[in-house]
Amino acid sequence: MRETRRALERQFERILGEHGAAISRLAYSYEAVNGIREELLQEIALAIWQALPHFRGECSERTFIFRIAHNRGLTHVGRRRAPQQSLDDLEEADEPVDPRPLPEEYLAQTNQRERLALAVQSLPVAHKQMIVLMLEGLSHAEIGEVLGITENNVAVRLTRARKTLKQAMGVTQ
């Protein structure tokens, strides 16, 4: 009993070490406010800990973790019941208010990374999930396993999601 618990604790520590940053980015895509995001991140980690004894290797460890993380993120969105935040709201949540910028000028000045991050946060949930999994380097088959859709469907949806992301980033095509 104790041995099993210790083995689980070691596995959990390794998972947090290996996937902690990815989970943190995923939490970032679901929550713009720092304090709440920290809370969400901890909840995802707890959910992984609670589900770990039931992991029988039916899918890869990465798929298992992303499933839990996205499902917890969805629960967070579903319970918050706030209207979809706009890109402007998200910028206000993390950045001090700058009286100068006009939207285009501001987007042009802000660096690429912030634009990408804010654009991902502003996406509708279905597109957000696609994009986050793609950015984390999951294959189409893995994305399909996480979301519960076919590989062909993943390809079609990814194309649409990328288009929406570009629009949100203000990239002309």
Added chain:
Amino acid sequence: MTNDSTKQDRELDLWREQWSRVARPSPEFQRQVQQRIKVQDRRFWLGNLLALAAFVVMLTLAIYQLSHPASRIEKGRATGICLLLFVAVACRLWISRGTWRAETQSVRAFLELWHRRVQARIRGIQIGIYLATGWLAFCAALAAANWATIRPGLMAHPTVYLAMMLVLVLMLPAIWFGLMWFRRLKVAELNEVTRLLEEMGTE
């Protein structure tokens, strides 16, 4: 075509590189999670211990009352307690079953399960509303049927009886409003889950 795909690959590589620097867990993250696990474990064991202690005490009392000479009302009460304990233990096991396993399913399966659970909860609340109303109607009918027995007591202590009736009368709107408020919450949750499911389905 090849140019397009090379451009897309380069764009994706750039995005991935930028995304990898978007957020990192704080250095305290692992320690905070371990702390929460400890607190949760302690709460879980404490809850189980308290439930077990309450179960043992109530069961002992019920058995004591059943095995000793007692009136039919006392024996009925003891049997009621035993049944209530059985239902409470069954409910505790039922509520804690497979909660964590749900989140290991694919996002679509999880959403569908969530949708079914919220629908079931709303049905449960609806039944609760009927049960609460029925229970109060039953109490009123019981009081009316036993009016001859109650009447002397009522005449002797009118204030106590009036206070009891007032509590009973106020309980109905309190329970009704409470359940309606909870139902509204669950309906809002159901709408949100339906919206998420539709978004997943149409995309």
